[in-house]
Amino acid sequence: MNAPAWQHAIIIGGGASGVLLAYQLLKNPASDLSVTLIERRPEIGRGVAYHTGNPEHLLNVRVGNMSALPDEPEHFWRWLCTRPDGPMCPDPYCFVPRRIYGDYLAGLIESLTSNGGAARLAVVQGECVSVQEGPAGVAVTLDDGRQFTGDFAICATGHDAAAVNFHCHVDPWTSLSAVGVDRLATVLILGSGLTMADYVLSLLRSGHQGQIVVLSRRGLLAKGHRRVDSLRIEEREVPFGASITVLLRWFRQRAEAHIASGGDWRSVIDGLRPFTQRLWLQLPDASKRRFLEHARAWWDVHRHRMAPEVEHRLGEAIAARRVVVIPGKLSAITPKERGALVRFRRRGCTELSELQVGAIVDCTGLVKDPATSSNPAIRSLLEQGFARVDPLHIGIEIGTDCAIVARNGSSSRRLFAIGPLTRAAFWEIIAIPDIRNQCAELAARLIERSGQTGKGRDGQTSNLRDRAV
Known part of the structure; x- marks a missing residue:
């Protein structure tokens, strides 16, 4: 009997x-798909x-909500409990180091290869620089010249770091000691979100003695999680299709009523989570633009919260004046022999303030506009017309089935995207609870499609080595 000839998905x-x-x-042994995973x-x-x-960089979502599998909500918690060193926390309401979650995700792939799935999975290290679609399939080229062909290609490139080239810039994932910054120097952090909190913890842990100044447009800090349950919100209560003004008014009233009855506003936000993607899809375009310009910052600090331990540590540093948060806008950077002279305008002021700093760390968030992406795979899709930026410039345009929309407006049958790259269509698609559902749904569609097209084009045996050119 011939071995099965699988269709091929390149991630x-x-x-x-x-x-x-x-x-x-x-994971489904009946699937007709093999996978090449490029990282x-x-x-x-x-x-x-x-x-x-x-170890101080904790998950921003409690353990109980971080299962990789939508049909097994306690999968991650059970995995934690079976670790050789025992559970790291007493119950699923805890927040564990993010590196531990990385171990968990890597273990998913290891479980596939150890259970006879190695023949269907190839893990390739390299950077994708080109993606092309043709009538017969897709071709993916790496920076070293290797090329892989397949039936589908899925962009799962995640967050795209901004390409920054200003003087004395330090990457937010690089320690100051690694680039020779004096431990007594003042450090300026641009942005006051969750990445800023992580970097402050890294500075404090490394023993940095200089002052840490945080500059952001509004000076808002992410709120902390509390041990509260989601509020049950009925679908019929939600004003789908309403303008952003009506929607926000309804939301505030719902939150105020819950607080008045002794509840916590966090429960209302978490209770709305099952409906946020549908709300975004049905929100008028003008309302989407208004939300992004005027309300997004407040939504983010309430919706994307930090672990209580991180909130406490950051609060201590602010109270001790080790960290100073300034609402304002950067105006100019003048290079100096050691560091730079920074000029900025405080929010509500007309005159400029000055600050001598030894390093500037850009934590303003990751690239939102794919048109400015530094990722060569995304640039390749845009330049060739296989993809286009959405009208709001926050992601590439895709259909509700995750198919990438080309420059001419047609939806691809072979090119797909998942994760943060699809925020224009789904908005809430940067956290694991949302991404896991998206991946499960797309996988089901691709498996069904591969089954409809049969066991390969010529009915002959194929393997992953035949797919590399």
Whole structure:
């Protein structure tokens, strides 16, 4: 009997999104798909979020909500409890180091290869620089010239770090000691979100003695989690399709009523989570623009919260004046012999303030506009017309089935995208609870499609080595 000839899916990006999709495609033994997983880093499942080795960098979501599998909500908690060193916390309401979650994701791939799935999975280290679609399939080229062909290609490139070239810039994932910054120097951090909190903890842990100044447009800090349950919100209560003004008014009233009855606003936000993607899809375009310009910052600090331990540590540093948070806008950077002279305008002021700093760390968030992406795979898709930026410039345009929309407006049958790259269509698609559902749904569609097209084009045996050119 001939061995099965599988159809071939190429996943570009081996971070959390790529691993979750690969697992969903391969866990079903009846699937007709093989997978090539391409990742430029030496480790799978880490990406930007989970490669950190600092034990103080905690998950921003409680353990109980971080299962990789939508149909097994306690999967991650059970995995933690079976670790050789025992559970790291007493119950699923805890927050564990992000590097531990990276171990968990890497273990998903290891479980596939150890259970006879190695023949259907190839993990390739390299950077994808070109993606092409043709009538017969897709071709993916790496920076070293290797080329892989397949039936589908899925962009799971995750967050795209901004390309910054200003003077004395330090990458937020690089320690100051590694670039020779004096431990007594003042450090300026641009942005006051969750990445800033991580970097402050890294500075404090490394023994940095200089002052840490945080500059952001509004000076808002992410709120902390509390041990509260989600509020049950009925679908019929939610004003789908309403303008952003009506929607926000309804939301505030719902939160105020819950607080008045002794509840916590966090419960209302978490209760709305099952409906946020549908709300975004049905929100008028003008309302989407208004939300992004005027309300997004407040939504983010309430929706994307930090672990209580991180909130406490950061609060202590602010109270001790080790960290100073300034609402304002950067105006100019003048290079000096050691560091730079920074000029900025405080919010509500007309005159400029000055600050001598030894390093500037850009934590303003990751690239939102794919048109400015530094990722060569994304640039390749845009330049060739296989993809286009959405009208809001926050992601590439895709259909509700995750198919990438070309420059001419047609939806691809072979090119797909998942994770943060699809935020224009789904908005809430940067956290594991949302991405896992997206990956499971796309995997089901691809498996069904591969079954409809049969066991290969010529009915002959194929293997992954035949797919590399």
